[in-house]
Amino acid sequence: MFELHFATAIELVAKIKSHEISAVELLDYFLDRVETYNPRLNAIIWMDVEGARARAKAADEALAKGKNWGPLHGLPMTIKESFNIAGGPTTWGRPDHKDNMADSNALYVDRLLGAGANIFGKTNVPINLADWQSFNEIYGTTNNPWDLGMTPGGSSGGSAAALAAGLTGLDAGSDIGASIRNPAHYCGIFGHKPTYGIVPSDGQALPGFFNQADIAVVGPLARSAEDLALSLDIVAGPNQITSTAWQLNMPAPRKTALKDFKVAVMLSDPAAEVEQSYQDRLQAVADALAKAGATVSDRARPDIDTARAFEIYILLLRAATSRSAISEQLAYFETVAADPNTDRDSYLARMARGVLLPHREWLTLDNERAFMRHAWTKFFQEWDILLCPAATSAAWPHDHAGERHDRMITVNGKQQRGVDQMFWAGYPNMVFLPSTVSPAGLSPEGLPLGLQAVAAEGEDKTGIEFCRLVSNEIVGFQAPPGYE
Known part of the structure; x- marks a missing residue:
């Protein structure tokens, strides 16, 4: 058996x-x-x-x-x-x-x-x-x-x-x-x-x-x-x-x-640089798709500012998860938000801002999200799938030290904050799109790699x-x- x-x-x-x-x-x-x-x-x-x-x-x-x-x-x-x-x-x-x-x-x-x-x-x-x-x-x-x-x-x-x-x-x-x-x-x-x-x-x-x-x-x-x-x-x-x-x-x-699919391929982004060997594996899948007769483009994208999309995602994500925050966590985030030395573009700062987000600001961000949903809808009128990474690398070693937002991983020989990978989570998720991950092969180290296939809302x-x-x-x- x-x-x-x-x-x-x-x-x-x-x-x-x-x-x-x-x-x-x-x-x-x-x-x-x-x-x-x-x-x-x-x-x-x-x-x-x-x-x-x-x-x-x-x-x-x-x-x-x-x-x-x-x-x-x-x-x-x-x-x-x-x-x-x-x-x-x-x-x-x-x-x-x-x-x-x-x-x-x-x-x-x-x-x-x-x-x-x-x-x-x-x-x-x-x-x-x-x-x-x-x-x-x-x-x-x-x-x-x-x-x-x-x-x-x-x-x-x-x-x-x-x-x-x-x-x-x-x-x-x-x-x-x-x-x-x-x-x-x-x-x-x-x-x-x-x-x-x-x-x-x-x-x-x-x-x-x-x-x-x-x-x-x-x-x-x-x-x-x-x-x-x-x-x-x-x-x-x-x-x-x-x-x-x-x-x-x-x-x-x-x-x-x-052979009938139209596939846009996005291998990396400045917001979350992807390990080159992972990009190569996804490119190999894209090449195989083209060989099978699919229409494949490495240029087609929804008309969206990816940096802004990532920022909005973190704010809305942390607003959504704030309902389970305990009083000590809220006090900590209030301190972070009030500290003039906090880098406002850091994940921690955005996390604190999201947890404490006023409803009026949430509504403004939700309106921006609605605009992006329209941009995605227009994109999927021409393309069937956006093929992209699910993370920035293959699995990494256990790391339980400190706070999650301070932990680092290695990508292309450089240190990268592990939370930067959240870009590949939020790019489709913040705008409610369905996304499927399936195996794409193995890394040079013999670890699994997955492709992320994003489709139109409801499809x-x-x-x-x-x-x-x-x-x-x-x-x-x-x-x-x-x-x-």
Whole structure:
């Protein structure tokens, strides 16, 4: 059964439904792998084995009676710790919430269960979901299966590591600052950040939070683009409050063959210089696209000032995340904002300004964002995909020292603030666009690199289909060594 752990979710469910393997056997198979490999990774940090075995048994009994639970019938899977599962912990890695046990499921969880999934565990996160690493005092540090000394990304780092190592059949995360996309890139898997608002985030929250934060979304991570598409179909659509007024009708992919796609390629930007070897790998993908007949341009761009877009993104991002700031943090940011020696263009200064942003200024920034959304809409009238990096480099070594905004990484032999990578998170995310990350090959050091495919607002299936075609015809999922 070597092939099972790196099979796609669709393939695994097909094996259950064809009686090649039972849901109980498949669950036990993954639990055995968790027991073997999770100690070195610390990707899965909570499990309900008893409940999962009972559900697997029920899935087999239902199938024996001719009952089909849905497209995920009996699939063993995990989900990010930040989603509520009744009876399980939802801490967001925060010590002050270490005893918080959910009394109901997130809507995303209920939709997965309604499609037949068997969710047996939860995956690790950074504190407050606020890092491109995944470590906290409650659960410890998650390692990258390609190199245990490297970050798996964050905040959905546990999810990506578990999928890459073949410990689970499917997963889901959240994304406001590339928290689905950078782990997919660092671990060599697939991740989709949906168009803002099409997938409800109800129950992906700490106690007392009920609204969907600005920019923030929830979406799938997987070992194939096909699994992303299936997951999105299952979880997308209005919640109970909005379902009276509207229903979701996502358009089909614009194109279904690489030769028909029009692809704009953006390899770097002054706001966030990208490692040359990473640029070269993306260029190789672009060259392969052109060879396949696609129309490819390295000049086409939306008419947007990227530096200003990055500034607005950080301000709106930190305004959105300020609702969880404690009083000591607010006092610190007030000090930073009032200090005349603070560099107003620094990430820290923009972070402080965003946390303290007056509503009138937020409205002004939101108006600028609306202008940029129109510019993107015009761009996508001519182009189908913007292909760009998901970060500035491959995964980098664990670094838990000091504050996140002070930590440095090395790009092209130079020191770069790790938070500069947020540019590639915010460029599409601030304006609500869907973005899919899929494998683009390996770095010279043998670490995964991902391409980011940005599509028009609401046209999530175009980006996913593009990545499906790329993975089938150019470069796709590769398993990390040592997890056979």
